[in-house]
Amino acid sequence: MRVTIKEIARELGLSHSTVSRVLNDRQSAMVSEATKDRIVSAAKSMGYRPNRIAQALKGARSGLIGVFMPESQEYFFSEVLFHLRQFVEEAGYELIPFSCSPLNVEERWLKLLRWDLEGVLVFDYLLFADGLGQALLQHRGFVPPIVGLFNPSSQLEDFVALDFAPAMGQLLDHIVDGGARSIGYAAVPGSFQSAEQRYSCFQRFMIAHGLPQVRIDVVGGSTLSESARLSTADLLAAGEGLPEAIFCQNDEIALGVYKALRDAGIEIPRDVMIAGCDNVPYMAYLDTPLTTLSLPVEEACRIACMALHQRITEPEQPHVRRMMEATVVTRASTSRSIRYEDSAVPV
Amino acid sequence: MRVTIKEIARELGLSHSTVSRVLNDRQSAMVSEATKDRIVSAAKSMGYRPNRIAQALKGARSGLIGVFMPESQEYFFSEVLFHLRQFVEEAGYELIPFSCSPLNVEERWLKLLRWDLEGVLVFDYLLFADGLGQALLQHRGFVPPIVGLFNPSSQLEDFVALDFAPAMGQLLDHIVDGGARSIGYAAVPGSFQSAEQRYSCFQRFMIAHGLPQVRIDVVGGSTLSESARLSTADLLAAGEGLPEAIFCQNDEIALGVYKALRDAGIEIPRDVMIAGCDNVPYMAYLDTPLTTLSLPVEEACRIACMALHQRITEPEQPHVRRMMEATVVTRASTSRSIRYEDSAVPV
DNA sequence: TTGTAAGCGTTATCAT
DNA sequence: ATGATAACGCTTACAA
Numbered sequence: 161m162r163v164t165i166k167e168i169a170r171e172l173g174l175s176h177s178t179v180s181r182v183l184n185d186r187q188s189a190m191v192s193e194a195t196k197d198r199i200v201s202a203a204k205s206m207g208y209r210p211n212r213i214a215q216a217l218k219g220a221r222s223g224l225i226g227v228f229m230p231e232s233q234e235y236f237f238s239e240v241l242f243h244l245r246q247f248v249e250e251a252g253y254e255l256i257p258f259s260c261s262p263l264n265v266e267e268r269w270l271k272l273l274r275w276d277l278e279g280v281l282v283f284d285y286l287l288f289a290d291g292l293g294q295a296l297l298q299h300r301g302f303v304p305p306i307v308g309l310f311n312p313s314s315q316l317e318d319f320v321a322l323d324f325a326p327a328m329g330q331l332l333d334h335i336v337d338g339g340a341r342s343i344g345y346a347a348v349p350g351s352f353q354s355a356e357q358r359y360s361c362f363q364r365f366m367i368a369h370g371l372p373q374v375r376i377d378v379v380g381g382s383t384l385s386e387s388a389r390l391s392t393a394d395l396l397a398a399g400e401g402l403p404e405a406i407f408c409q410n411d412e413i414a415l416g417v418y419k420a421l422r423d424a425g426i427e428i429p430r431d432v433m434i435a436g437c438d439n440v441p442y443m444a445y446l447d448t449p450l451t452t453l454s455l456p457v458e459e460a461c462r463i464a465c466m467a468l469h470q471r472i473t474e475p476e477q478p479h480v481r482r483m484m485e486a487t488v489v490t491r492a493s494t495s496r497s498i499r500y501e502d503s504a505v506p507v
Numbered sequence: 508m509r510v511t512i513k514e515i516a517r518e519l520g521l522s523h524s525t526v527s528r529v530l531n532d533r534q535s536a537m538v539s540e541a542t543k544d545r546i547v548s549a550a551k552s553m554g555y556r557p558n559r560i561a562q563a564l565k566g567a568r569s570g571l572i573g574v575f576m577p578e579s580q581e582y583f584f585s586e587v588l589f590h591l592r593q594f595v596e597e598a599g600y601e602l603i604p605f606s607c608s609p610l611n612v613e614e615r616w617l618k619l620l621r622w623d624l625e626g627v628l629v630f631d632y633l634l635f636a637d638g639l640g641q642a643l644l645q646h647r648g649f650v651p652p653i654v655g656l657f658n659p660s661s662q663l664e665d666f667v668a669l670d671f672a673p674a675m676g677q678l679l680d681h682i683v684d685g686g687a688r689s690i691g692y693a694a695v696p697g698s699f700q701s702a703e704q705r706y707s708c709f710q711r712f713m714i715a716h717g718l719p720q721v722r723i724d725v726v727g728g729s730t731l732s733e734s735a736r737l738s739t740a741d742l743l744a745a746g747e748g749l750p751e752a753i754f755c756q757n758d759e760i761a762l763g764v765y766k767a768l769r770d771a772g773i774e775i776p777r778d779v780m781i782a783g784c785d786n787v788p789y790m791a792y793l794d795t796p797l798t799t800l801s802l803p804v805e806e807a808c809r810i811a812c813m814a815l816h817q818r819i820t821e822p823e824q825p826h827v828r829r830m831m832e833a834t835v836v837t838r839a840s841t842s843r844s845i846r847y848e849d850s851a852v853p854v
Numbered sequence: 855t856t857g858t859a860a861g862c863g864t865t866a867t868c869a870t
Numbered sequence: 871a872t873g874a875t876a877a878c879g880c881t882t883a884c885a886a
Contacts, residue, residue: 162648163649166879175856176879177856178856178857181856181882186882192855208648209648211623212623213560213623214880216862216880217558217862217879218862218879218880219880233585238585238588238589241588242580245578245604246578246606254603254622255603256601256602257604274556300510301553301556302510385788416792419792440789447793447795509863523873524865524873527863528872534866537871538872539872560862561864563878565864566864
């Protein structure tokens with residue numbers, strides 16, 4: 161059996177409240193040194209460990225923070241999870257991730273809410289897809305503080321999101337400067353809002369510059385990279401000619417496009433330039449390193465965790481609606497003349 | 508405030524036990540249809556959600572399973588976490604990850620034990636480094652069922668681990684068949700047991716075949732790939748000559764080695780063959796796709812979760828000490844003649 | 855300085 | 871068919 165404070169109390173002939181006092185160091189000031197010592201050493205020798213479940217039930221603090229996230233293997237999500245865990249644990253909470261697919265969002269969200277979490281971090285483009293989020297948040301009953309992640313048009317009161325517009329502009333300028341006229345946009349059709357923001361940036365830029373744009377739909381395949389490789393191979397087989405540059409919704413897609421082109425003997429960036437998004441570290445090690453948009457993921461996670469912690473401890477603080485900017489990491493895949501070694505961006 | 512069964516009871520002029528009965532569908536057989544309906548609809552309209560913390564405190568089941576894991580950004584760990592979460596959630600639990608660094612293993616382990624988890628999945632080479640694990644498990648007090656992950660020499664009663672020996676043998680045969688004589692082993696010095704198993708396989712093979720071996724220590728740098736790239740570049744600068752093939756402890760290291768060689772104008776596999784370990788999917792998309800050892804991660808996670816679930820529900824079952832075999836994924840980075848498209852292994 | 859008792863939200867065993 | 875009550879392990883007024 162588990163060792164409880166009652167056990168210790170019984171063993172020592174004390175009451176369990178005295179034991180609790182000492183072990184929590186709450187009102188232990190007024191406990192005699194003698195009994196204090198007895199209790200501490202008994203606790204140690206008996207292997208006492210406070211029961212967080214009981215503490216959570218009693219007190220206001222459960223010490224748990226939830227993450228509501230898509231069930232995805234993309235590098236981006238594991239990177240985010242890594243940093244969130246780091247910051248949440250630093251702040252003395254434990255992080256409990258709830259993943260969901262488009263099919264069970266509501267079920268999982270309700271499951272999450274059962275754990276009386278102190279706060280929740282939400283990839284909220286997911287929650288708000290199809291207005292589902294509105295419906296969910298209007299579920300009656302208490303909902304803990306929520307901080308939204310990475311949705312620039314978040315409906316939530318607190319959120320941290322990314323602005324791709326400036327970086328997209330710089331990147332497209334750089335690509336056009338390099339001599340490309342027609343530019344393709346490779347993406348999974350029907351994507352989420354944060355991705356659509358990138359697409360509308362792209363469209364506006366192309367129209368403003370009077371350049372021809374091509375949409376490359378990434379479909380089929382088992383993984384994102386594989387989908388992209390196959391879709392690009394199909395495009396090549398169709399023989400309709402390629403755009404002179406391709407911007408990809410993320411680095412996984414860029415990798416598949418890259419591979420399909422290389423396998424077809426197409427030179428990058430000479431024949432076609434490629435750029436991705438997310439700055440997946442592996443992409444810097446390709447024979448032709450990939451230009452990409454870099455997201456301040458760690459910093460965003462830090463801010464999100466701080467915001468949540470603050471909302472938990474001081475509920476009346478003003479909202480946190482923080483936009484952060486992506487930056488361009490120019491590498492060889494878009495650089496026809498100079499070969500940039502790494503992340504230096506000549507503006 | 509949160510809606511509780513007491514609230515509902517008060518609202519309806521019933522006792523909270525009746526409400527509980529109905530909402531749990533336990534002894535609700537003997538509750539009149541009328542009140543049953545009233546309770547269910549009241550619960551719905553008031554937004555009642557059962558409090559898992561209270562349920563956990565009362566009953567035996569907390570519904571929580573912990574993962575004790577290193578604080579690492581390697582792809583392998585996020586892959587494992589992804590699959591564990593999937594299977595654990597399928598079985599109706601929630602997964603709560605506890606990451607730790609070598610510096611705070613004990614502290615984190617004790618934190619974990621406070622959550623009266625129903626079971627724990629442990630990367631136990633971590634727990635058992637320096638005999639710490641033995642010490643930890645001998646902490647007095649109740650310890651929940653534990654299943655060890657990926658440590659072939661696990662001290663735990665239940666574990667799932669990987670056997671690299673057959674795959675290592677096949678891979679080295681394949682490399683030697685391809686014409687390489689001297690082979691390097693690139694690794695971070697002072698690694699864990701499961702990595703050391705690979706190294707001793709390598710050593711035995713090389714000695715048995717009378718071939719010269721080179722140890723390449725991967726040190727410095729901020730990420731594993733970067734360490735490997737720098738270490739390899741140093742080796743090249745030293746001008747001592749390279750081995751004809753290099754086996755790398757994992758794919759991240761292989762990627763860094765690959766990049767250093769390519770940047771130096773060295774052809775792969777013509778001048779030097781490279782192989783890695785872990786089958787990180789990105790590595791299949793390099794200009795010269797990387798040969799690697801593929802681990803049955805998903806299957807191993809499935810078995811580990813099943814084993815834990817079984818140990819929880821039927822504690823008296825026999826131990827699960829399951830070894831699974833890695834397989835060779837032969838790709839172009841070790842294939843001087845034929846270019847293998849993907850995973851086909853000609854034995 | 856220490857003990858008693860109430861209560862957190864449940865479930866479960868009694869009564870009624 | 872329903873209600874009263876105890877219990878899970880803990881914290882915390884309040885009493886002694």
